[in-house]
Amino acid sequence: MRVVIELADVEKTYDQDAEPVHALRGVSLRIHAGEFVTIRGSSGSGKSTLMNILGCLDRPTSGDYLLDGENVRQLTKTDLAYLRNRKLGFVFQGFNLLKRMNALENVEMPLVYAGMSDDERRERALAMLELVDLKHRAYHQPNQLSGGQQQRVAIARALVNQPQILFADEPTGNLDSKTGTEILQEFERLNRELGQTIVMVTHDPVVAERAPRQITVRDGVIASDINSMSVRMTACER
Numbered sequence: 001m002r003v004v005i006e007l008a009d010v011e012k013t014y015d016q017d018a019e020p021v022h023a024l025r026g027v028s029l030r031i032h033a034g035e036f037v038t039i040r041g042s043s044g045s046g047k048s049t050l051m052n053i054l055g056c057l058d059r060p061t062s063g064d065y066l067l068d069g070e071n072v073r074q075l076t077k078t079d080l081a082y083l084r085n086r087k088l089g090f091v092f093q094g095f096n097l098l099k100r101m102n103a104l105e106n107v108e109m110p111l112v113y114a115g116m117s118d119d120e121r122r123e124r125a126l127a128m129l130e131l132v133d134l135k136h137r138a139y140h141q142p143n144q145l146s147g148g149q150q151q152r153v154a155i156a157r158a159l160v161n162q163p164q165i166l167f168a169d170e171p172t173g174n175l176d177s178k179t180g181t182e183i184l185q186e187f188e189r190l191n192r193e194l195g196q197t198i199v200m201v202t203h204d205p206v207v208a209e210r211a212p213r214q215i216t217v218r219d220g221v222i223a224s225d226i227n228s229m230s231v232r233m234t235a236c237e238r
Contacts, residue, residue, distance in 0.1 A: 003066075004164055004197055005031035005054060010063035012049050012220075023049040024060070025220040033164070036191040036198045040208040041217035048169075050217060051201045055088055055167045056080045068164060085113055089158030089166045093173040095150045097142040097157075103129060104138040107157045114161060128156035132186060148179035155186060159196075166190070168200040172207060184210050 012024040023046050031037055041047035052058040053065060056072055065072040068087065075083065084090075097106045107125040116124075129135045132152040142150055151171060158166055168187065172180030184207065190196040200211065208214050216224045 001032040001034060002068075003030050004033045004068050005029065005199075006064075006066040007053075007060075008064045008066075010053065010060040010065060012046075012053065012058070013061045022220055024053070026063070027220075027222060029215070029222065029225075031197070031199065033197055034191070034195045035213055036188070036200075036211045037213045037215060038200045038202055038208040038211040039215045039217060040202055040205065042203060045217045046220040047201050047203075047217045049220075051167065051169055051199070054199060055090060056084050085110060085161060087164045089161065089163035091151070091154050091158045091166065091168040091171045093170040095142070095147075095154045095174070097150055097153060099142055102139045102141055103134060103145065103153045103156075106142070106153055107160050110157060110161050125156070125160055128160045129153070131159070132156045146179070147175050148182055151175065151179075151183050152186060155183075155190075159190075165197045165199060168198065170202055171200065172202075172204075180207075 007027055007029040010024055010027045011022070014021045014023060027046075027050065039047050039050060049058070053060055056067070059073060067083065070083075072080070072083075097103075098109070101109075104122070104125050107128055108121045111121040111124065126135055126138060129138050132155055134149060134152050134156065137145060137149060142153070145153065171187070172183050175183060187198055187200065188210065191198050198211075200207070202208050208216075213225070213227045215222060215226075
């Protein structure tokens with residue numbers, strides 16, 4: 001299976017009051033196309049810094065990050081913005097929907113930046129809303145949607161550019177447990193039925209354990225990397 005994310009000895013250091021803070025300490029990691037991976041850690045563990053680097057929202061201080069074979073450290077800010085728009089999708093805890101736009105217009109937004117025509121944008125955005133079972137709510141404003149529906153609109157928006165990798169940062173954090181479970185099931189379905197590569201950051205062990213592969217970050221290093229699929233395969237081989 002193709003490697004879409006490869007980190008090699010990545011470090012990230014922040015200078016605060018002349019005292020360096022080592023957020024990441026020599027992290028090496030590979031993620032293959034079609035994987036569903038959760039990155040778990042407590043506050044200050046380095047998980048958010050790791051997510052920002054993986055999502056090309058920040059650069060490592062040292063080490064290399066290859067995204068689909070391309071070294072991110074060598075790219076300009078313009079190149080990174082283009083890369084994020086074309087290859088990466090993002091779902092955040094706070095939904096980040098534009099209040100003055102309806103669901104359809106929110107989903108269309110990444111396609112506006114991609115220069116797609118009005119008709120093409122509408123057709124693809126409607127298809128994405130249908131994918132998350134919200135086509136019937138296309139013309140509703142965010143305040144007319146439940147929290148779970150708003151998050152599904154955010155998922156549709158993240159998918160509209162057909163990204164290679166979908167990043168989710170605490171996507172159930174603002175939802176009640178029942179709705180959060182439904183959103184997790186949506187991610188699982190996208191991974192299972194579409195083969196969508198998903199990287200999800202969470203502090204919640206219950207959420208983390210829904211993914212076949214679970215990475216735990218502690219004090220800026222990978223403390224554990226468990227692939228339950230590999231464990232099950234190994235057990236079957238015995």
